[in-house]
Amino acid sequence: MTTITLCMIARNEENNILASLNSARDCVDHMVVVDTGSTDNTAKLATEAGATVIHHTWADNFAAARNAAVEQVSEGFVLILDADEQLGPGAREAIRKAVDNGNIDGARLPLYNATTLEATHYDVISGEALMGPPTLLERLLRKTDDLKWQGIIHEHVTDWYEKGRNIISIDAPIIHYGAIPEIREGLEKSSRNLNLLEKMCREEDNNPTNLTYYAQELMAAGHFDDAGRIISKAWQIIERYSVSRTRIPVAIPAATLHIGFLLHAERYSEAHKALARALDLAGNHPNLHLLAATVLQSVWQSMSEDNKDDSLLELAVTECLSCRKYTGQPLIAPSVPGADSWAASARIGTIRLLQKEFKLAEVEFELVLKHNPGHLEAILGRAEAHIFTQRAECAMRDLIPLLHPKLADSWILAALASYQFSEIDDILPMLEEGRKAADQHGLMSTHRLSILTSLESARILCNAA
Numbered sequence: 001m002t003t004i005t006l007c008m009i010a011r012n013e014e015n016n017i018l019a020s021l022n023s024a025r026d027c028v029d030h031m032v033v034v035d036t037g038s039t040d041n042t043a044k045l046a047t048e049a050g051a052t053v054i055h056h057t058w059a060d061n062f063a064a065a066r067n068a069a070v071e072q073v074s075e076g077f078v079l080i081l082d083a084d085e086q087l088g089p090g091a092r093e094a095i096r097k098a099v100d101n102g103n104i105d106g107a108r109l110p111l112y113n114a115t116t117l118e119a120t121h122y123d124v125i126s127g128e129a130l131m132g133p134p135t136l137l138e139r140l141l142r143k144t145d146d147l148k149w150q151g152i153i154h155e156h157v158t159d160w161y162e163k164g165r166n167i168i169s170i171d172a173p174i175i176h177y178g179a180i181p182e183i184r185e186g187l188e189k190s191s192r193n194l195n196l197l198e199k200m201c202r203e204e205d206n207n208p209t210n211l212t213y214y215a216q217e218l219m220a221a222g223h224f225d226d227a228g229r230i231i232s233k234a235w236q237i238i239e240r241y242s243v244s245r246t247r248i249p250v251a252i253p254a255a256t257l258h259i260g261f262l263l264h265a266e267r268y269s270e271a272h273k274a275l276a277r278a279l280d281l282a283g284n285h286p287n288l289h290l291l292a293a294t295v296l297q298s299v300w301q302s303m304s305e306d307n308k309d310d311s312l313l314e315l316a317v318t319e320c321l322s323c324r325k326y327t328g329q330p331l332i333a334p335s336v337p338g339a340d341s342w343a344a345s346a347r348i349g350t351i352r353l354l355q356k357e358f359k360l361a362e363v364e365f366e367l368v369l370k371h372n373p374g375h376l377e378a379i380l381g382r383a384e385a386h387i388f389t390q391r392a393e394c395a396m397r398d399l400i401p402l403l404h405p406k407l408a409d410s411w412i413l414a415a416l417a418s419y420q421f422s423e424i425d426d427i428l429p430m431l432e433e434g435r436k437a438a439d440q441h442g443l444m445s446t447h448r449l450s451i452l453t454s455l456e457s458a459r460i461l462c463n464a465a
Contacts, residue, residue, distance in 0.1 A: 002099050003076030005030040005143075006051075007069035011058070013083035014040040016177070021049045023086035027095055028079055034069045042083075060196055063149035073143045077106075080139045081174065084183075088112065088121045088173030095140060098170045105165035106141040109172045110134035110330035113179040124175050127328060131179055133286070133340050134330045136169055153196040154213050169330065193217050201230075208234040212254045219257065231257040239277055251281040252288065252333035259291050263298055271295050285331060286323040286339035293319035293347050300354070301446055313351050320344040320351075342371040342378075349381045354447055358385040376402075377444055380409050383417075384448075392417040408437035409444045412452045419455060431455055 006028040010017055021031060031051035035043045036058040043053050056068045070078055077099050081087070087095075091109070098107050112124045112134045119129035138157060141147060146163070149155045161167065177183070197214040204210055211234035218227035235258040238251050255278035262271040272295055278288055296316035300308060323344035326335070336343060349364035362385040368378035379398050386395040395417045402410035411434035418426040434452055443449060 002102070003029040004079050004095065004099060004140075005032060005073045005076060006079050006081060007032050007034075007066070007073065008051075008081050008083060009034045009036060009056075009062070009065040009069060010038065010042050010046070010083040011036045012038045012040050013042045014038075014045055017042055017045055017083045018049060020081055020083050020086050021046065021051060023088075023091075024079065024081060025050075027087060027092040029076070030073075032069045032072045034065050036065055060199070061152040063151050063155040066149040066155055070143070070147055070149070075143055078141045078143055078147070080141070082176075082178065084176065084178035085111075086121070086175045086177075088125060088175045091172035091174070094170045094172035098140065098168065098172075103166065104142070104168050105144075106138055106161075106167045107172070108136040108167060108169045108330075108332075109139045109174050110169075111137050111139075111174045111176050114175055114177050115180065117177055117180065117183075119177075121173075121175050125173055132335050132337055133326055133328065134173070135334045136330045136332050137174075138167060139174065140170075140172075151210070152200050153193060154209070156209070190217060190220055194221060206237060208237040208254060209250045211237070212250055212257065215257055216253065227257070228261045231261065234258070235274065238281065239274075241281055248281045249333040251278050252285050254278075255282075256287045256291065256336060259295070263294060266298070266302065268295060268299050268302065271298075282333070284322075285333060286326045286335045286344070287333075289319045289322040290336065290339045290344060290347065293317070293323075293344075293351075297347070297351055297354070310355070313355055316351050317348055320348045338372065342368045342375065346375060346377050346381070349378065349385075350445055353381060353384055353445070356388070358388045361385045362389070380413060380444060383413050387413060387417050387420065390420070392420040403433075405433065406437055406441045407444075408434050408441060408452075409448050411437060412443075412448050412455070415455050416451055419458065427455065 004027065006024050008020070010033055024031070031049070032054065033046040033051045034054045034056045035046070036056050043055070046053050052072060054068055054072060056065050058065070079095065098104060113131035114124045115129045115131050123129040138161065141157065147157065147160050149157055150159060194217045197210065197217055200210050201214050211230050215227045215231035215234065218230060231254060234254050238248070238254055241248055255274055259271045259274050262274065275288060275291055275295060293316040296312045296319065300312040303309065323340050326340040338344070345364045345367040349361045349368065352358070352361035352364060362382055365378040365382040365385065368375050369382070372378070379402065383395040383398040386392065395413065399410050399414045399417065403414060411430050415427045415430035415434060418430060431452070435456070438449065438452060
């Protein structure tokens with residue numbers, strides 16, 4: 001029978017490592033843990049659990065640590081798990097079946113990100129405690145002499161993979177508990193990743209995967225101008241790729257960031273071109289459908305009132321509905337949060353507002369708020385729908401907590417609700433705050449500028465009377 005060796009790198013993971021090793025124990029023949037400098041009981045616990053522990057001096061290089069583990073394996077297959085990951089139900093059977101088949105060089109396994117540490121495997125896989133659709137990752141690999149990891153961070157086996165290896169996808173879930181935001185912040189992963197990615201991009205500045213990861217971390221750290229510059233460079237490299245390549249997953253995250261920057265700059269034709277290229281290189285993905293809807297909506301809003309093509313909005317809704325087809329499906333690249341569910345509903349809701357289909361808009365915003373109660377676009381959108389369906393009182397309950405100097409939309413909608421009440425004295429200061437915030441900070445939804453202008457005109461008429 002073909003052997004399987006679990007290979008793991010770990011550091012200060014005493015709270016997680018036993019659960020991870022125990023989840024894989026019945027699936028593998030051997031377990032290797034590379035300890036990169038733990039100061040807690042990680043190494044001791046791993047040894048007691050039956051793993052071979054290798055001590056490796058950390059040198060800011062994840063690939064080197066992975067390779068130290070793989071060097072302990074002489075034959076069979078390598079199963080890669082991190083200490084904050086666990087094999088889920090059915091994984092053992094799926095992995096063993098794939099390995100015993102004998103015709104593969106590796107397999108992609110779906111990684112499910114848990115939303116809480118308390119979530120059970122069932123909670124995560126069922127979607128109840130799942131952070132976005134699962135992502136397919138190459139985690140089961142045949143041990144060959146040339147199996148080597150590359151990259152000091154976000155390590156990969158691209159050179160090995162592109163030598164004509166037969167890689168399949170199998171239903172062997174991995175449950176990941178390390179993506180929970182408070183866990184990442186507590187471990188200061190973002191700061192570490194940013195430093196390593198900066199170093200990697202200095203050493204290899206024409207690798208679009210590295211550049212895309214770097215841009216993502218820069219965005220997360222609030223360095224938007226630098227992120228825009230880096231992702232533009234990554235996309236220029238990706239655009240030169242041949243469509244004959246069978247799978248270019250980096251095109252999806254790169255396109256997501258690049259098109260986002262183009263939309264922010266109102267460069268719609270360039271955004272549309274990049275979107276089409278991403279579809280050529282990587283195929284369908286919820287990110288790309290959601291971006292397509294946003295491009296269509298933006299183009300419609302940029303048209304003059306006499307030339308607006310309303311069919312663009314219906315096309316945008318269709319793109320959002322396509323996003324929902326991916327719910328629960330493993331993807332080759334991570335999706336933006338909620339792309340297959342509440343984010344698509346938020347886009348549809350705003351489009352329905354533009355179409356003046358206010359009851360349909362409210363339905364979509366309620367779907368968003370069911371899964372993401374603090375979603376600002378949905379709260380504002382629902383309030384707007386309430387106002388235009390003669391429920392201004394309901395709208396004001398949502399709007400009053402949002403009245404602050406930087407959020408023009410809340411002041412504009414509160415003024416509109418007050419206009420329904422004929423409370424002219426309240427409208428005037430709200431309009432002033434809304435105009436000031438709109439001029440200084442912009443609007444979440446630009447269509448509300450016309451509401452502001454209409455209300456200001458109504459104020460002039462009232463004053464004249």
